[in-house]
Amino acid sequence: MTSLKNQNPRKKVQVSMVICDAEEKKHRSGVNAVQLDPHLDRLYSAGRDSIIRVHQHEKFIHGMEHHTDWVNDIVICCGGRNLISASSDTTVKVWNAYKGFCMSTLRTHKDYVKALAYAKDREHVASAGFDKAIYLWDINTLTALTASNNTVTTSSLTGCKESIYSLAMNPPGTVIISGSTERGLRIWDPRTCGKICKLKGHTETVKALVISRDGTQCISGSSDGSIKVWNIGQQRCIQTIIVHTDSVWALLVNESFTYLISGGRDKKVIMTDLKNIQNTILVCTEEAPILKMCFTADQQGVWVSTSSSTVRCWKLPTELHFKDDISFLSNQQISVIPGDAAIIKATVLNDKRHILTKDSAENVALYDVLRACRVQELGPVNYINEINTRNSEKLMYVPNWFNLDLKTGMLAIHLGQDEVDCFSAWVSAKEAGIKDHPEPDFKVNYGKLLLQALFEHWRGVQTDQENKVYFSVPRHIPLILRYISRKLIFI
Structure with a gap:
């Protein structure tokens, strides 16, 4: 599996993705x-x-x-x-x-x-x-x-x-x-x-x-x-x-x-x-x-x-x-x-995997970062109450391992940005929802899992049984690579 390390030690690579629909017909x-x-x-x-x-x-x-x-x-x-x-x-x-x-x-x-x-x-x-x-x-x-x-x-x-x-x-x-x-x-x-x-x-x-x-x-x-x-x-x-x-x-x-x-x-x-x-x-x-x-x-x-x-x-x-x-x-x-609603609020839940959002039309939705998709439409519910309820249901501590921004009206997820370590989030296979793992208490890393999913179809990237891809992201998800010390490099 490839990592975020670069041949030039002075340059740090940032990996980003934008969670969006397969065809964004409306602004x-x-x-x-x-x-x-x-x-x-x-x-x-x-x-x-x-x-x-x-x-x-x-x-x-x-x-x-x-x-x-x-x-x-x-x-x-x-x-x-x-x-x-x-x-x-x-x-x-x-x-x-x-x-x-x-x-x-x-x-x-x-x-x-x-x-x-x-x-x-x-x-x-x-x-x-x-x-x-x-x-x-x-x-x-x-x-x-x-x-x-x-x-x-x-x-x-x-x-x-x-x-x-x-x-x-x-x-x-x-x-x-x-x-x-x-x-x-x-x-x-x-x-x-x-x-x-x-x-x-x-x-x-x-x-x-x-x-x-x-x-x-x-x-x-x-x-x-x-x-x-x-x-x-x-x-x-x-x-x-x-x-x-x-x-x-x-x-x-x-x-x-x-x-x-x-x-x-x-x-x-x-x-x-x-x-x-x-x-x-x-x-x-x-x-x-x-x-x-x-x-x-x-x-x-x-x-x-x-x-x-x-x-x-x-x-x-x-x-x-x-x-x-x-x-x-x-x-x-x-x-x-007609245009579509923009995401104007986003909160990362305690499990540091799911994100609750609110858009300009007052609709609330739940996103899964590891699968890079929206998993639930909740409609015009109370945003704060929904955050409190979901966080109280899953009391666990997971370090921050990604940054997000809403500049484009969609969820952009960044790995390797600022001082956040994208490889800091370790959880058990059971907590990550990997049902077919032979060892439920085996520790997996969220950052590594997401990178594996993002690069699953990347030309020349291979994974062995130990690095099995447990999550997949839709093929249409834009993948962006940046050198932090330089301007954008994207694919």
């Missing part, structure tokens, strides 16, 4: 990004549960599961053939959008990758995040990468001094803009990687950006609640729009740059006439803060993703004379892609 947590392929009328949504999902007319097509943390942004490129994704696992990934498989992984960033920008005419994409770096990629080069030929060359734009939250690039790829915690906009020419200017005016982090096709104007949304329109050539703010009562996190503009759609923490989607910013109309009020938006194929509606797991499509007014348009009523929902 389990907030949806950070949405993109529409207008040619196939397919909607791509990127979730905090680490999964990118593809829908067509509300029907789930397939999921794209290869990231190990939040997916923060996505872009559809190459006429819909490929998709680029950015994640908090520090990677940028290139996908075959039609078939849903990951073609290559870019590990250039050193921290969370928060934003992408796409120059459609040149097939270039830029990525940026918390490492304060912006990288410019040639998509045609990225899609040609293979396992044996994966050397990536990229251009870098330097000068950012703080974490980057937003990024924009015009279709011809002549201007790129970043927004960050330094409360300003930095502008470059991506063709030369040279700086153009820095625009100041916001008082909080710039969370959203859009740019005109000719690169002469851009619009920024900030946590200070304001939206600003900038003339890039004149390097100044020409309009300030105050229509939200809280942070502005999402912006969308039509190609002719005549109207703006904005959303944010106040849960409102508002449409503004850029020719007369006094003309505004409420498109809808969502149930949660708004994170991202995209147009429908006919641009008569807008898909809205929020910090909840449900994605909705809302009708837009057909006229720009908003004050005169008394026929339009807000909250005209066209369609909805």
Whole structure:
């Protein structure tokens, strides 16, 4: 049986798994990004549960599961053939959008990758995040990468001094803009990687950006609640729009740059006439803060993703004379892609094998770590009472041997994390529920049992009779390997 020890003594390997269903058709947590392929009328949504999902007319097509943390942004490129994704696992990934498989992984960033920008005419994409770096990629080069030929060359734009939250690039790829915690906009020419200017005016982090096709104007949304329109050539703010009562996190503009759609923490989607910013109309009020938006194929509606797991499509007014348009009523929902509940609480029971959880729909469930599955649905019972009852039924002491987190809305189990010894939990075969063991009092190790189950089907790993696999985990359970001293390595 393999162990967690590594050839390099300075590096510690962490093994993780995510307890999930065989096919996760619904988002389990907030949806950070949405993109529409207008040619196939397919909607791509990127979730905090680490999964990118593809829908067509509300029907789930397939999921794209290869990231190990939040997916923060996505872009559809190459006429819909490929998709680029950015994640908090520090990677940028290139996908075959039609078939849903990951073609290559870019590990250039050193921290969370928060934003992408796409120059459609040149097939270039830029990525940026918390490492304060912006990288410019040639998509045609990225899609040609293979396992044996994966050397990536990229251009870098330097000068950012703080974490980057937003990024924009015009279709011809002549201007790129970043927004960050330094409360300003930095502008470059991506063709030369040279700086153009820095625009100041916001008082909080710039969370959203859009740019005109000719690169002469851009619009920024900030946590200070304001939206600003900038003339890039004149390097100044020409309009300030105050229509939200809280942070502005999402912006969308039509190609002719005549109207703006904005959303944010106040849960409102508002449409503004850029020719007369006094003309505004409420498109809808969502149930949660708004994170991202995209147009429908006919641009008569807008898909809205929020910090909840449900994605909705809302009708837009057909006229720009908003004050005169008394026929339009807000909250005209066209369609909805329902999400699923996220696990929001989890308690490891006394036996250090079972976990009791509570989700955002108030339902309680019991999970078995050794079998990596949900073993009982208890419904909306009292969570605290259930913990106390189950712990009082089984009075035993077992050391902590794993860590867990709920960042993705699912149970993630980590072995070898922090100072917790994954080989510390010894129990009798009887206590572990191994009925066919010849010696009921024989001591078994939970960490070893789980590793055996996780690596049971691993290529080249063999077990003898002494190391018999007594537990099996479903084949679909994601297995993740990390070097603690480095960034993610996963399978």
